[in-house]
Amino acid sequence: xxxxxxxxxxxxxxxxxxxxxxxxxxxxxxxxxxxxxxxxxxxxxxxxxxxxxxxxxxxxxxxxxxxxxxxxxxxxxxxxxxxxxxxxxxxxxxxxxxxxxxxxxxxxxxxxxxxxxxxxxxxxxxxxxxxxxxxxxxxxxxxxxxxxxxxxxxxxxxxxxxxxxxxxxxxxxxxxxxxxxxxxxxxxxxxxxxxxxxxxxxxxxxxxxxxxxxx
Amino acid sequence: xxxxxxxxxxxxxxxxxxxxxxxxxxxxxxxxxxxxxxxxxxxxxxxxxxxxxxxxxxxxxxxxxxxxxxxxxxxxxxxxxxxxxxxxxxxxxxxxxxxxxxxxxxxxxxxxxxxxxxxxxxxxxxxxxxxxxxxxxxxxxxxxxxxxxxxxxxxxxxxxxxxxxxxxxxxxxxxxxxxxxxxxxxxxxxxxxxxxxxxxxxxxxxxxxxxxxxxxxxxxxxxxxxxxxxxxxxxxxxxxxxxxxxxxxxxxxxxxxxxxxxxxxxxxxxxxxxxxxxxxxxxxxxxxxxxxxxxxxxxxxxxxxxxxxxxxxxxxxxxxxxxxxxxxxxxxxxxxx
Numbered sequence: 153x154x155x156x157x158x159x160x161x162x163x164x165x166x167x168x169x170x171x172x173x174x175x176x177x178x179x180x181x182x183x184x185x186x187x188x189x190x191x192x193x194x195x196x197x198x199x200x201x202x203x204x205x206x207x208x209x210x211x212x213x214x215x216x217x218x219x220x221x222x223x224x225x226x227x228x229x230x231x232x233x234x235x236x237x238x239x240x241x242x243x244x245x246x247x248x249x250x251x252x253x254x255x256x257x258x259x260x261x262x263x264x265x266x267x268x269x270x271x272x273x274x275x276x277x278x279x280x281x282x283x284x285x286x287x288x289x290x291x292x293x294x295x296x297x298x299x300x301x302x303x304x305x306x307x308x309x310x311x312x313x314x315x316x317x318x319x320x321x322x323x324x325x326x327x328x329x330x331x332x333x334x335x336x337x338x339x340x341x342x343x344x345x346x347x348x349x350x351x352x353x354x355x356x357x358x359x360x361x362x363x364x365x366x367x
Numbered sequence: 368x369x370x371x372x373x374x375x376x377x378x379x380x381x382x383x384x385x386x387x388x389x390x391x392x393x394x395x396x397x398x399x400x401x402x403x404x405x406x407x408x409x410x411x412x413x414x415x416x417x418x419x420x421x422x423x424x425x426x427x428x429x430x431x432x433x434x435x436x437x438x439x440x441x442x443x444x445x446x447x448x449x450x451x452x453x454x455x456x457x458x459x460x461x462x463x464x465x466x467x468x469x470x471x472x473x474x475x476x477x478x479x480x481x482x483x484x485x486x487x488x489x490x491x492x493x494x495x496x497x498x499x500x501x502x503x504x505x506x507x508x509x510x511x512x513x514x515x516x517x518x519x520x521x522x523x524x525x526x527x528x529x530x531x532x533x534x535x536x537x538x539x540x541x542x543x544x545x546x547x548x549x550x551x552x553x554x555x556x557x558x559x560x561x562x563x564x565x566x567x568x569x570x571x572x573x574x575x576x577x578x579x580x581x582x583x584x585x586x587x588x589x590x591x592x593x594x595x596x597x598x599x600x601x602x603x604x605x606x607x608x609x610x611x612x613x614x615x616x617x618x619x620x621x622x623x624x625x626x627x628x629x630x631x632x633x634x635x636x637x638x639x640x641x642x643x644x645x646x647x648x649x650x651x652x653x654x655x656x657x658x659x660x661x662x663x664x665x666x667x668x669x670x671x672x673x674x675x676x677x678x679x680x681x682x683x684x685x686x687x688x689x690x691x692x693x694x695x696x697x698x699x700x701x702x703x704x
Contacts (some may be wrong), residue, residue, distance in 0.1 A: 286467065288397070297620070303399060305589075308572055337619055337622075
């Protein structure tokens with residue numbers, strides 16, 4: 153791999169949960185090379201993979217670059233624990249993280265997997281949780297933070313529509329059990345802890361069936 | 368227990384329940400959920416009403432045409448931005464402040480308006496009906512122009528309010544549990560600096576440091592707590608106690624009652640010390656407007672006050688935001704003398 157000149161161009165500060173992360177400008181062209189580390193699991197098109205009943209690797213294509221970079225930084229610092237990812241992210245400096253984030257953000261999102269066989273009642277419940285929530289259990293809707301169509305809102309709240317069901321389910325369970333807590337102000341954790349495993353499954357399969365793109 | 372049962376029966380949840388025992392269990396579960404979130408349990412004398420949900424509407428034994436109207440009302444309530452540029456001139460939806468689609472206690476649930484109006488309203492000094500009350504929200508909170516009385520949209524929005532009140536008696540004598548945004552006790556001192564710090568730590572991740580909120584694809588995700596895209600100076604939430612009550616009971620989203628009373632008040636003080644579009648009742652002079660509407664309203668707000676840290680006189684301007692006029696022409700007083 154050719155040596156990448158490091159140009160740290162801080163263009164702003166993104167505040168997360170009380171600490172500030174200096175943003176490094178990413179270059180998608182350079183990021184494509186960095187992405188060679190990722191394609192074994194996340195695929196060349198960034199589609200990731202849903203393995204029914206097994207591990208699910210998230211779709212990266214089309215994810216917000218700032219959100220993406222924060223996740224990689226968090227895995228590197230241990231704020232987000234992921235044993236599989238750790239050896240890979242340890243190979244990345246700030247510039248490479250910014251570059252690979254820029255690369256994946258401009259890829260066309262692919263379809264979510266894992267929702268095809270869900271029954272109608274499960275999907276209906278999932279849709280309710282995603283779009284209206286269930287205030288009788290103080291579960292606010294996904295879209296109240298993840299934005300219209302759950303396609304993401306700003307740099308902090310990622311798009312979750314069209315993400316793989318297995319990945320969404322695993323993450324919500326991780327929040328519920330407290331093994332993932334790198335969200336700002338426990339905003340996701342406080343909702344996930346109120347969700348039953350059935351509700352987590354329902355919302356995951358419904359979201360997997362939605363489009364990540366507004367087009 | 369009998370008394371609570373009676374309250375519940377009167378409040379209309381009975382209509383949604385097959386028998387009293389199940390009904391009592393439902394109400395107890397509803398109350399348990401709220402108390403687990405830090406809300407107070409209802410007092411013995413209070414009226415507890417569980418408003419129906421949109422799923423209940425599908426099952427309800429009412430005319431399909433009425434269902435359509437109520438669905439339209441729900442749609443307007445949760446996506447009021449569809450009226451942008453006609454009736455709404457900021458980034459607000461009704462549901463931005465009335466959480467849980469207008470059903471949540473301690474988040475100014477909207478059904479009480481349907482059973483307590485027509486009634487006298489101190490804010491405008493005359494008797495208002497449900498339509499005029501909704502018009503008030505459009506005038507101030509939406510920085511807008513009210514839906515026309517009797518129009519299709521007004522009918523739909525009113526119908527949604529009234530349907531949520533299904534089964535509650537008109538003019539209930541008991542106080543309503545969770546009505547309005549009940550405010551925590553006002554602390555002795557309020558701190559702008561602490562409010563600013565707390566806002567940045569707890570609120571800015573969604574509402575942004577400059578208070579502009581966040582919009583995506585033409586939809587409001589996080590409403591603007593101040594500035595041109597927020598409610599104007601005449602909206603109820605510019606009163607510190609209303610803002611403190613809203614914040615304490617509802618914010619951060621999903622974490623009600625997580626802030627202390629002092630914190631909620633300090634954030635309210637900070638938020639309500641920022642600029643926003645002019646009060647539609649503005650006479651052309653901020654002092655005169657304050658004299659006129661101070662006793663009934665602005666004595667609780669920062670309107671016309673000097674902001675301590677920079678000496679700015681708040682609301683001393685004629686900015687109406689995106690709205691191309693100051694006062695909707697439908698605002699008028701009534702008297703029956």
